[in-house]
Amino acid sequence: MRFLSQIFQPVITIPKGAKIKNTEITCKSQKLLMECGLVRPTSSGLFTILPLARRSITKLENIIHHCLEEVGAQRLSLPCLTSAKLWKQSGRIDSVGPELIQVEDRHGKRYLLAPTHEEAIADLVADIGPLSYKQLPFLLYQIGNKYRDEHRPKHGLLRSREFSMLDAYSIHASDACATNTYNVVTDAYKKIFRTLDLPVHRVQAPPGDMGGRLSHEWQLPAAAGEDALAVCPSCHHAARARQPGACERCGADTCAVNSIEVGHTFVLGARYSEPLLAGFVAPDASTAPVHMACYGIGVTRLLSASVEALSSEKALRWPAAIAPYSAVVIGPKEGSKEWSAHGFDRVQDVARRVEQNAFRDDVIVDDRHQLTIGKRLMMADRMGYPHIVVCGRGALEAPPRYELFRSGDAEPRALDLNELLATLADQRIRQPVDAGADYGESAG
Amino acid sequence: MRFLSQIFQPVITIPKGAKIKNTEITCKSQKLLMECGLVRPTSSGLFTILPLARRSITKLENIIHHCLEEVGAQRLSLPCLTSAKLWKQSGRIDSVGPELIQVEDRHGKRYLLAPTHEEAIADLVADIGPLSYKQLPFLLYQIGNKYRDEHRPKHGLLRSREFSMLDAYSIHASDACATNTYNVVTDAYKKIFRTLDLPVHRVQAPPGDMGGRLSHEWQLPAAAGEDALAVCPSCHHAARARQPGACERCGADTCAVNSIEVGHTFVLGARYSEPLLAGFVAPDASTAPVHMACYGIGVTRLLSASVEALSSEKALRWPAAIAPYSAVVIGPKEGSKEWSAHGFDRVQDVARRVEQNAFRDDVIVDDRHQLTIGKRLMMADRMGYPHIVVCGRGALEAPPRYELFRSGDAEPRALDLNELLATLADQRIRQPVDAGADYGESAG
Numbered sequence: 001m002r003f004l005s006q007i008f009q010p011v012i013t014i015p016k017g018a019k020i021k022n023t024e025i026t027c028k029s030q031k032l033l034m035e036c037g038l039v040r041p042t043s044s045g046l047f048t049i050l051p052l053a054r055r056s057i058t059k060l061e062n063i064i065h066h067c068l069e070e071v072g073a074q075r076l077s078l079p080c081l082t083s084a085k086l087w088k089q090s091g092r093i094d095s096v097g098p099e100l101i102q103v104e105d106r107h108g109k110r111y112l113l114a115p116t117h118e119e120a121i122a123d124l125v126a127d128i129g130p131l132s133y134k135q136l137p138f139l140l141y142q143i144g145n146k147y148r149d150e151h152r153p154k155h156g157l158l159r160s161r162e163f164s165m166l167d168a169y170s171i172h173a174s175d176a177c178a179t180n181t182y183n184v185v186t187d188a189y190k191k192i193f194r195t196l197d198l199p200v201h202r203v204q205a206p207p208g209d210m211g212g213r214l215s216h217e218w219q220l221p222a223a224a225g226e227d228a229l230a231v232c233p234s235c236h237h238a239a240r241a242r243q244p245g246a247c248e249r250c251g252a253d254t255c256a257v258n259s260i261e262v263g264h265t266f267v268l269g270a271r272y273s274e275p276l277l278a279g280f281v282a283p284d285a286s287t288a289p290v291h292m293a294c295y296g297i298g299v300t301r302l303l304s305a306s307v308e309a310l311s312s313e314k315a316l317r318w319p320a321a322i323a324p325y326s327a328v329v330i331g332p333k334e335g336s337k338e339w340s341a342h343g344f345d346r347v348q349d350v351a352r353r354v355e356q357n358a359f360r361d362d363v364i365v366d367d368r369h370q371l372t373i374g375k376r377l378m379m380a381d382r383m384g385y386p387h388i389v390v391c392g393r394g395a396l397e398a399p400p401r402y403e404l405f406r407s408g409d410a411e412p413r414a415l416d417l418n419e420l421l422a423t424l425a426d427q428r429i430r431q432p433v434d435a436g437a438d439y440g441e442s443a444g
Numbered sequence: 445m446r447f448l449s450q451i452f453q454p455v456i457t458i459p460k461g462a463k464i465k466n467t468e469i470t471c472k473s474q475k476l477l478m479e480c481g482l483v484r485p486t487s488s489g490l491f492t493i494l495p496l497a498r499r500s501i502t503k504l505e506n507i508i509h510h511c512l513e514e515v516g517a518q519r520l521s522l523p524c525l526t527s528a529k530l531w532k533q534s535g536r537i538d539s540v541g542p543e544l545i546q547v548e549d550r551h552g553k554r555y556l557l558a559p560t561h562e563e564a565i566a567d568l569v570a571d572i573g574p575l576s577y578k579q580l581p582f583l584l585y586q587i588g589n590k591y592r593d594e595h596r597p598k599h600g601l602l603r604s605r606e607f608s609m610l611d612a613y614s615i616h617a618s619d620a621c622a623t624n625t626y627n628v629v630t631d632a633y634k635k636i637f638r639t640l641d642l643p644v645h646r647v648q649a650p651p652g653d654m655g656g657r658l659s660h661e662w663q664l665p666a667a668a669g670e671d672a673l674a675v676c677p678s679c680h681h682a683a684r685a686r687q688p689g690a691c692e693r694c695g696a697d698t699c700a701v702n703s704i705e706v707g708h709t710f711v712l713g714a715r716y717s718e719p720l721l722a723g724f725v726a727p728d729a730s731t732a733p734v735h736m737a738c739y740g741i742g743v744t745r746l747l748s749a750s751v752e753a754l755s756s757e758k759a760l761r762w763p764a765a766i767a768p769y770s771a772v773v774i775g776p777k778e779g780s781k782e783w784s785a786h787g788f789d790r791v792q793d794v795a796r797r798v799e800q801n802a803f804r805d806d807v808i809v810d811d812r813h814q815l816t817i818g819k820r821l822m823m824a825d826r827m828g829y830p831h832i833v834v835c836g837r838g839a840l841e842a843p844p845r846y847e848l849f850r851s852g853d854a855e856p857r858a859l860d861l862n863e864l865l866a867t868l869a870d871q872r873i874r875q876p877v878d879a880g881a882d883y884g885e886s887a888g
Contacts, residue, residue, distance in 0.1 A: 008518050008582050010572040040568065043527050043553075048568060051518035051584070058519070074452050074495035075502070079606045080524075080589060083487050098550050103557070105605075106542050106593050109487075113547070113557075124484065124492060128454040138452050140495070145524060145589065149550050161549075162523045 001351050004328070004366040008051050009037035023153065027224040029308035030156030032316050036383055038324075045153025045161035049300070052324040052383075056303055057164065059322040061143055063195050064166050064297065067188045073139045073168055078120045080145055084110035086119040089275045095209050101147045101161075113147035118210070118272045118294055121169040125278035125290060132281050133173045136290065137181055141168035143299060155224060157304035158260065164299040172291040173280055175269065182214075182267050182293045189218060189263060189297070196319035198306055200262060201229060201238035210264075210294075211271035218263030218297070222309040225258035260305040263297040316384035317407055320427075326359040327387035327424065330376045334369035338393055344369070347391050350402065353417065354389065358424035377405070387424060445795050448772070448810040452495050453481035467597065471668040473752035474600030476760045480827055482768075489597025489605035493744070496768040496827075500747055501608065503766040505587055507639050508610050508741065511632045517583045517612055522564045524589055528554035530563035533719045539653050545591045545605075557591035562654070562716045562738055565613040569722035569734060576725050577617040580734065581625055585612035587743060599668060601748035602704065608743040616735040617724055619713065626658075626711050626737045633662060633707060633741070640763035642750055644706060645673060645682035654708075654738075655715035662707030662741070666753040669702035704749040707741040760828035761851055764871075770803040771831035771868065774820045778813035782837055788813070791835050794846060797861065798833065802868035821849070831868060 014025060014035055021041040025031045033039040038053035049057060065075070084102065087093040093100065093112075101113040114120065121140065125131065146165045153161055168185060172178040186202065193200040198220055205217040217240065219229055231238045232247035232254045239248065244256045273279070273289035280290050303322070310317035320326070331347030332338035347365060355363045364385075366376045373392050380388045387406055394401035394414055402420050403412040406427075415423060458469060458479055465485040469475045477483040482497035493501060509519070528546065531537040537544065537556075545557040558564065565584065569575065590609045597605055612629060616622040630646065637644040642664055649661040661684065663673055675682045676691035676698045683692065688700045717723070717733035724734050742749075747766070754761035764770070775791030776782035791809060799807045808829075810820045817836050824832045831850055838845035838858055846864050847856040850871075859867060 006516065006582075008520070008584060012572075040571070042523055042564065042567070043525075043555075046523040046525055048523065048564075049521040051520050054519045054521055057521070072450065075498045076452070076495050077493040077498055077501070077608075079486055079490040079492065081487075081490055081591075081606055101547055101549065103545055103547055105545065106595065111487075120486065120492075123486070127484070128456075138450075140452060147525075151550065162525055164521075 001348070001355060002325075002364050004364055005368050007364070010040070010050070011035065011037040027155045027158065027308060028311055028313050029158070029224075029304045032311055032382075033156060033304065033307065036316060039157060041156075045150055045159070047157060047160055047162075047300075053303070055324045056318065056322045057299065060196075060299060060303055063192055063321060064143065064299070067191045067195070068141055068166075068168065068185075071139070071184050071188045073141045073185075073188075075142060076140050077142050077144060078114075078117050078124075080113055080147070081111040082114040082117070082120050084112050086123050086276065087112060090119050090122075090272055091275070092119070092209065099148050099150065101149045115146050115148045116165075116210075116294075116296065117142075117167055118169070118268065118292070119276060121171075121294075122272040122276035122278040122292065125171055125273065126276050130279045130281050130287055131171075131290070133283060136280060137170055137172045137177050139168060139170040139181060139185070141166060141295075155304075155308075157300045158224070158308065160300065163301060166295075166297040166299055168295040170293045170295075171278075172293070173282065175267075175291050178267055178269075178291040178293045182265065185293075185295050186216070186265055189265070189295070192297070193218070195321055196306060197321075198309070198319060201231065201236070201259070203229065203238045203240045205240055205264070207266060210266050210268070212266045212268035212293075214267040216265050217261050218265070219259040220262050220302075220305050220309055221257040221259045222305060223258055224308055225260040225305075227259045227261055229257050229259045230254040231257055260301070260308065261298075262302045262305050263295075265295045266293060268292040268294055311384070315382045318384050318386070320386045323384060323386050325364040325385055326362040326427075327354055327389060328364050328366055328380045328383075328385040329354065329389045329391065330366045330373055330380065331369065331391045332395075333372050338391070338396060339369070341396055342391075346395060346400075350389065350391055350417070350420075353421055354424055357421040358428050359387075381405070381407075387427065389420065445792070445799060446769075446808050448808055449812050451808070454484070454494070455479065455481040471599045471602065471752060472755055472757050473602070473668075473748045476755055476826075477600060477748065477751065480760060483601060485600075489594055489603070491601060491604055491606075491744075497747070499768045500762065500766045501743065504640075504743060504747055507636055507765060508587065508743070511635045511639070512585050512610075512612060512629075515583070515628050515632045517585045517629075517632075519586060520584050521586050521588060522558075522561050522568075524557055524591070525555040526558040526561070526564050528556050530567050530720065531556060534563050534566075534716055535719070536563070536653065543592050543594065545593045559590050559592045560609075560654075560738075560740065561586075561611055562613070562712065562736070563720060565615075565738075566716040566720035566722040566736065569615055569717065570720050574723045574725050574731055575615075575734070577727060580724060581614055581616045581621050583612060583614040583625060583629070585610060585739075599748075599752075601744045602668070602752065604744065607745060610739075610741040610743055612739040614737045614739075615722075616737070617726065619711075619735050622711055622713075622735040622737045626709065629737075629739050630660070630709055633709070633739070636741070637662070639765055640746075640750060641765075642753070642763060645675065645680070645703070647673065647682045647684045649684055649708070651710060654710050654712070656710045656712035656737075658711040660709050661705050662709070663703040664706050664746075664749050664753055665701040665703045666749060667702055668752055669704040669749075671703045671705055673701050673703045674698040675701055704745070704752065705742075706746045706749050707739075709739045710737060712736040712738055755828070759826045762828050762830070764830045767828060767830050769808040769829055770806045770871075771798055771833060772808050772810055772824045772827075772829040773798065773833045773835065774810045774817055774824065775813065775835045776839075777816050782835070782840055783813070785840055786835075790839060790844075794833065794835055794861070794864075797865060798868055801865040802872050803831075825849070825851075831871065833864065 230242040234252035270289040329351040390403040674686040678696035714733040773795040834847040
């Protein structure tokens, strides 16, 4: 159990129209995450992730780890500093160009802060020497910092210059095998988004700078999004950059929505393995470049995109699985009748029981007793904790009753302890989840 | 349960005297970690951490998270790109000098890839505006990449240019409070090293470039270490850069040992808060710079240092709590009598029972059946798995018997399944541990 008075959460108020570190406030997730003391810019497009948001990121990382390890992905860590030579070999040093942050070491050797690691993975495969087809396929991934020198960083964590990303890479002896693994990994993606209960659409997309023969974007509808989708309300089919009209799959009328790209996946073929000489030896002893596929999810972007999609202008809302804490418990104001009757002990007892029965290591107590219950309730609602438990006047009744506020409920519910615990145990996050609505259908 | 045939582990043999990516092989951890397919250099002083070593790092990170959160530390993430301006304010841009990797963005603004984050933390405190003394103290930490452009990277992960570090920072209204928290955090350090069962010595050290009034190095004895200690075998007191002689604490004869610095802790006072204007408001309404302390552990360095200290020239040895897997299970060779009798099913059953009874999600099966048991046993010993279980000829007996090899045991033990499970359950890592030998005594 943690106490809110001890959490480092520098709450601020941003005046209308104010710039923070030379950056305009252009969307609600950016404003709310800063005002609630969760994220703080250090410079244009660079951010400190403060403790409560860091907790959310860790929860999100754990969901991603779980869903990827389950399909056999193996975690590794590649250096962020990638030799510029590799990007010359692939030709991307020119095509990606000014978005690359380049570095020279004390001996004059050039590196870049990698925005992605296709070259590094292909070089790793090449460096091992030609693999036998028997060693293929394999699927590797990492979660870590990536860099992109955006011309105009904006929308806070939605378009920053240093960001956390999941990037996975699969290596194959054939295109058929790559396609097979691609489907397995994109199913894991669907599971990640279902666990978050987010309506993320998989839409076919042009491969762009990355190359390859097939690619999908993973798009989350949100008004502040910079991409446009035509979504079919009937079959959930979604397509990119199209005018609303008849759904190409079922014929129903589609709707236009703005959306945020939270992931991108590619079947790359030999786009990187050929220039970087990453080969394998086939059963007939011939040598050929390996087939690759790659898979990215912007971790810090997904966090902020989900907040952007779910929140109002006035209050944060999170996917329940990644809220900083699943529940907050608020006790009486110091000096009140309730305080005199059972003081802080009762509040801690209730919080402990909620931890034991529903949200292990995931309950916070708002122990700022100098503030009224109403004030703390307002702040808890603004923070978007999925469950708010108030030990107020009702706790003096026999049996004592507690108020439970949940996002989405019109009215709080007054419950005795057993009812409270039963209700919360029912809300426990059963993650990651296989069942549920599937928004991940595509044209491709 | 995982299968070794599916693990990405590119085993190589490094010829004597060979250079890898322009780097000489100068110590045994460097050679063994590369040869066993755990770590691979990409460039001078830069390394890919391959899946089995990545598992070890994750275990080590979890121990650190646990021990720090237990004393109230709150995790955050600061950007790796720190504005050069802050390092000008502190004066360190010149004193650290050529070891800093500097970067210019597309608008000409200068950043550096932070080797440490004192300036960034002080700037965060300054940016919040003067804190009230009531908001102090707090203790923040992160685990992430750090950068140092070493003139001559060497010894593999022991002296690399991109490395993972725990760095923690505490912020206080007084020196007394800073000293108090310093003691709490250094106790958490002792717990981390006890959990790893490593004889890490806390020794008083000059503050150097970092500044401040008090500092300790955390030193792990190892022949390849670049530091020298005088260690007292009687009271465990250790001192830096001294000739062996009488122990300054108990008078017994000391021994000279080489050692590796795996951590460094500092009471900083106002060294950073003063130039960076990080102040607080005292009860009497006066404003003063906050007091700071900082705490570092080289995560990738600690991993390689522990391997360096424990391994022989021929075989890896790990602290049991961070071995890539706690146990490996080896089954019969394909086509053997044992294989015909119970094939692979028995091996998987045994592995499953070992997982359930002792090492949850931490058992690997060496399913490379085309290799003899002897060959796989040799490889498992070289990898340093703490427990090796062989389902060989003994599994045909009634009751079936399995061989258990443990590092340090002179002979394997033949055990029936219940004996095997009981023995292994007893070896389960109870981490992190409070009890045990305490090497962390200091002169300071």
